[in-house]
Structure formats: C-alpha cells, structure tokens
Amino acid sequence: MKGICPNCEKETNLELIRTIEAINVRGEKIEIETRRYRCLDCGEEFEDPRSDDDPLDKAYKEYRRRHKMTTPEEIRSLRKRYGLTQSEMSTLLGWGAVTLSRYENGALQDEAHEKTLRLVMEPLNLLRLIEETPDALPQEKRDRLIEELQSAEQAAYSFSRIYEERFGRYRPNVFSGYMSLDLAKLNNAILYMCMDGVLKTVLNKLLFYSDFKHFKVHAVSITGSRYVRIKFGPAPDNWRSYLSFLMEDGALDVEEIFYDEDVTGEKLISARKPDLSIFSEEELMTLASVKKHFKGWTAKKITDHSHEEKGYMETPNSQPISYAYAEELKI
Numbered sequence: 408m409k410g411i412c413p414n415c416e417k418e419t420n421l422e423l424i425r426t427i428e429a430i431n432v433r434g435e436k437i438e439i440e441t442r443r444y445r446c447l448d449c450g451e452e453f454e455d456p457r458s459d460d461d462p463l464d465k466a467y468k469e470y471r472r473r474h475k476m477t478t479p480e481e482i483r484s485l486r487k488r489y490g491l492t493q494s495e496m497s498t499l500l501g502w503g504a505v506t507l508s509r510y511e512n513g514a515l516q517d518e519a520h521e522k523t524l525r526l527v528m529e530p531l532n533l534l535r536l537i538e539e540t541p542d543a544l545p546q547e548k549r550d551r552l553i554e555e556l557q558s559a560e561q562a563a564y565s566f567s568r569i570y571e572e573r574f575g576r577y578r579p580n581v582f583s584g585y586m587s588l589d590l591a592k593l594n595n596a597i598l599y600m601c602m603d604g605v606l607k608t609v610l611n612k613l614l615f616y617s618d619f620k621h622f623k624v625h626a627v628s629i630t631g632s633r634y635v636r637i638k639f640g641p642a643p644d645n646w647r648s649y650l651s652f653l654m655e656d657g658a659l660d661v662e663e664i665f666y667d668e669d670v671t672g673e674k675l676i677s678a679r680k681p682d683l684s685i686f687s688e689e690e691l692m693t694l695a696s697v698k699k700h701f702k703g704w705t706a707k708k709i710t711d712h713s714h715e716e717k718g719y720m721e722t723p724n725s726q727p728i729s730y731a732y733a734e735e736l737k738i
C-alpha cells in the first residue's frame with residue numbers, strides 16, 4: 408500500500424506488519440495486536456499514526472472488560488453528572504489528589520478503589536458519603552446534591568415498586584436460568600428482535616430460544632425470564648405486560664397485518680433503538696445467532712418447531728418450563 412514514510416518524507420510503498428504482543432496485567436496475560444508499517448524503500452519501521460491507543464491502554468481496557476471494572480469514562484461521567492471537581496470527588500472518596508485524575512486518564516484502579524467506585528455509582532451510597540463527609544464540599548453544593556440524590560432515590564424506589572407489583576418477583580432458580588429477572592435486558596432483547604418487525608408469537612419464541620440457548624452454552628439465561636407453556640409455544644411469563652409496557656413507553660409499535668380475508672396477526676416493530684451496551688459480548692452473540700437462525704421462518708414453522716421441544720412437550724399447560732431442558736434444545 409501507499410503511504411507517507413516519515414523517514415523518506417514522501418509517499419512510498421508501505422508494508423503493514425501486525426504483531427501480537429502479550430502484556431501482563433496483574434498476572435493475567437492479555438494479547439494485544441499492534442500495527443506497524445515498514446517502508447519498502449528505506450526499511451524504516453514506524454507506528455500506525457492513526458492508532459492513538461498505546462498497547463498498555465488497550466490491555467487495561469481488555470482487563471477492565473474481563474473483570475467488569477469501572478472505565479475511566481464512567482468515573483469521569485459520574486463526577487460530572489453531579490458537578491463535582493476532581494479535588495472535591497477525591498476528598499469525598501478519601502483518595503490522594505492525583506489518584507482520581509490518574510484513573511480518569513486510563514490508569515488501572517486497584518481492587519480496593521474499584522470497590523469504592525462501584526459503591527458510589529449507587530446514588531444512595533453517594534448520598535451517604537456526602538452526608539458523612541461534611542467538609543468535602545462547599546455548603547451550597549452539598550445541600551443541592553443531597554436534595555437531588557434524595558429525590559432520585561425516592562424515584563428509583565417507587566419505580567422498582569411499580570415494576571414488582573406489575574411483573575411479580577421471583578428468586579433465581581432453574582425456571583429463570585439461575586438469573587434474577589433483568590427487565591432492562593428483557594425489554595432491550597425485545598426491541599432488538601423487533602427491529603425489522605416480527606409477529607408476537609414469533610417474538611416469544613425468539614426470546615425463549617435466546618435464553619435457553621444461552622443457558623445451554625453458558626449455564627445461565629440472559630434475561631432471567633421464566634417461560635411458560637401456552638398453546639402457541641413457550642412464551643415469557645407475563646409477556647403481555649412486557650409488551651404493553653413497551654408500547655405505553657412509546658418504544659414499540661404494533662401493526663395489524665392481514666394474511667387472508669379473515670386471518671390477521673399483530674406485527675411488532677421497535678420504535679426505539681435497543682440499548683445493546685447492557686449485554687455482554689456472549690449475550691449479544693446468542694441474541695444475534697438466534698435472530699439469524701430463524702430469519703424468514705413463518706409463524707407456523709417456528710411454532711411447530713417449538714412444539715417439538717422436549718421442554719414444551721413435557722411441561723403441563725401454563726406451567727413454567729425448566730431450563731434443564733435446554734440441554735436438548737433443537738437449535
């Protein structure tokens with residue numbers, strides 16, 4: 408390929424060299440690809456001027472991802488959301504003046520600091536910290552934040568109460584794929600499946616297959632939803648509530664379609680983009696592979712297919728289907 412060689416100071420022929428570099432982060436080996444160029448005229452090697460991440464940064468990013476650690480962006484945005492300066496935030500956390508700044512700029516936080524960060528991400532914990540550290544903030548800012556955090560806490564509390572009343576609550580067990588029901592994931596999985604429009608009965612199967620397939624491979628479900636046996640196949644417990652919730656919220660549209668003179672069906676179409684950032688990479692892969700697998704299937708074909716699932720056949724009507732049947736899933 409052609410490019411500018413900094414040594415020859417003109418356009419020459421360049422060769423791209425990809426190397427895998429193993430970087431040790433806290434005893435864990437992380438492989439990072441680095442790209443360099445060699446000038447075929449003078450032989451000089453130089454780094455890709457467009458890549459701005461240095462390998463150590465990339466390794467830290469990967470390490471954080473693997474361990475689900477707080478990212479520098481999250482730390483910075485938490486602080487900014489409440490209008491705190493680095494020095495105010497450091498005093499609140501009881502950290503040295505440069506520590507926070509280093510973390511916001513990409514240094515890898517130690518484990519104790521990570522725990523503290525996780526804690527203060529919860530508004531209620533941040534509120535307590537502000538209350539218990541009277542000298543950390545100017546009076547006016549302190550009063551404003553306490554008021555703001557108290558009302559956010561009340562709102563979150565009543566929101567979860569409404570959710571619980573509406574959708575019920577159950578313990579993670581073999582009927583939920585050993586996960587607690589995660590409504591954000593369930594709602595966004597629905598929006599993901601409905602991006603191009605699907606029939607209601609097809610959607611229920613896509614969700615069933617996603618959670619059960621994920622359980623088959625990873626031994627946990629994605630959404631923590633229970634699935635019950637209904638006439639048309641497996642469906643998320645309370646599926647009508649989820650759909651009407653999304654419709655009231657303006658996230659989901661419904662369109663009536665006509666097959667024949669007297670046969671109609673309801674097609675669901677996302678009116679909002681799903682937030683996919685809440686899923687892990689593995690979960691996204693499962694959702695995408697199930698969506699792809701059943702692409703183009705008619706409602707009848709997918710319904711018949713789901714009727715042949717052992718979990719469906721061996722579960723009585725209206726009863727939850729055990730994820731233990733995921734072993735024998737036909738996908």
Ligand SMILES: [Zn+2]
Pocket residue numbers: 412413414415416419446447448449450451
């Ligand atoms: Zn050169």
